[in-house]
Amino acid sequence: MIDIQNVHKSFGDLEVLKGIDLKVEKGEVLSIIGGSGSGKSTLLYCINAIEGIQDGKIIVDGIDVHDKATNKDHLRQKLGMVFQQWNSFPHLTVLENAALAPRIVKKLSKDEAIEIAKKELIHVGLEDKFDIYPTKMSGGQQQRLAIARALAMRPDYMLFDEITSALDPELVGEVLDTLRILRDEGMTMICVTHEISFAREVSDQVAFFHQGIIEEMGPPEQVISNPQKEMTKKFLSKVL
Amino acid sequence: MDYQFHWNTVFQNMPEMLQGAFVTLHVSVLSMLIGTGIAVLLAVAKMNNLKFFSQIAIAWVEVARNTPALFQIYMAYFGLGAFGIHLSPYVAVLSALIFINAGYLAETFRGGFLSIPKTQYSASKSLGMSTFQAYRYIILPQMFRRVYHPMTNQFVWSILMSSLGILVGMSELSGETQRLQSLSFRTLEFFIVAAVLYYLITKLVLLSSMLISRKLFRGEI
């Protein structure tokens, strides 16, 4: 379970998260929607300790993420993250991209790492691209590589930060399909996304962020189809 | 180490050292001015099919960029002597620097020109500009920004390379330093001061260049 308790986060003088309380149970899919600057991506960065927090706690499976004693590199093995920009490692082939972390972080043997990498690449539909260099692939394919790369570490949770926002429209579908597969397999996911209809379809919970707080949260039937708060209605009317 | 540093001799001769530095500066400036002019011609010759001139331009650029500066200076000073052409040390070094600067800058200008998208030209023309106007207001100003930094570096290079004048008896900074130290045998002190002077000149040039670029290119690129 990911337990976020009263988290406050500032960049210099600018407070971006103003007291976030959230729980994500194992097997749940949480979508986070909201305008730019509402703090949604920042929250993900705080969960896997890329950013620090000024107040509050984030507890992942009983471990306090921001405690000084916590080994953050270790923790990140549990939390797979995929970004808006896929960040493929350009000097490695697709297979090497996916097999690198299992080999050097989990200290698996080269063969084991490759086995796992291949499995995840097939999982996301890149079975014919093992020896290609990422820069030769489309954005959608590189994004699926990024997902496979994260999955190869066998994380307990997957964090997605607007992973379709930088893609051409016709490539978005293949990436969302991959997410549907993961959801059906029971992966616990937090998706920050602009794809409202997708959020409605796959999520168990939706949280609407506005100016650093959770304005409204609940099942998608409520938040998206039948919003209670004014701000939520306003936001949805702009994007739908 | 039982070497006694005597700095007084150097400071007494500072005026002559500075005179040498001045020579260094003006030979570098001249070599840049003339070199730039020639470089433009070379770049144009290289980018268009001008038969004979294009061949010369290509040869000039490749020889200038692939042979040592020292070689150029020796050629100008000793080599031309074989043809009965006796250049003074100053002119020999100046010619060599002009030759090399023209070669390097021609490539810089060519690269700068080619890096501007053709769409800039088509956009200008479709607004009704004549070819001349398109170059004057759109193409050349952008080119200038791209070659400004390399040109500054070339200038600094010229200043540093002019020091080779010492080997042909020229009275720029290094040559003067050599002459003065041989009179007093305070080699280390003189050359240390020369090194400091070169450093200061270089820094001054770079600083001025940066300040000028701030004025010229407010917030662009």
Next chain:
Amino acid sequence: MSGMSLFTPLSWNDTGFILTGVWNTVIISVLAIAVGSMLGVIIGFIRAESGKFLNMVLGSLLDILRSVPLIIQLILFSTFIGAMGHPISPFAAGSIVLSLYTMAFMGEVFRSGFESVPHSMNIAARSLGLTAWQTIYHIRFPIGLRSVFPSWLGVALSVIKDSALVSVIGYMELLRTSEQLISRTQQPLAILVGIGIFYFVISYPLSMFGKRIERKMAA
């Protein structure tokens, strides 16, 4: 302490010496490029990773090496070593000075190479659980090095040409001729042209090769 004689005539008698000197150029260049690159990678990396202060200090030191003419550095170094009472051969002195000079330029080349690696690569790697050192070794280093090849080659070619100076100084030290004679005869031209061709033949193919690699990498 000997004053350095720097004005020399050139004649056929000198051919043998000159050819030796020119061969030495090859050795000195290769040495300077190798040593300069290795030291340059280390320095470039340190500068790319350190905080402002260390970066500035190192930067200023390297800057001095790049802002003083090579010939002045050679003279200073040889004179200084001589004054210390342990004179070394001019070619050895030249090799050391040229290596440090190369290192100063290579440091700049590699520093910008390492800094050009997008920060998002780091974040992606760390998110996978890689430690800071693993990120440096497997991601930053390889990507940074690949992007510097053109600049590196540019510096290497310059060093080859600068080594001509080292050979000449070394050669003149060997001769120790007097300052007054500056004679110009027919002979120097042939020798000079020969030397020029020598450098051209080394430098031109290498720079063509470099351009080809650049084009391949851009594709």
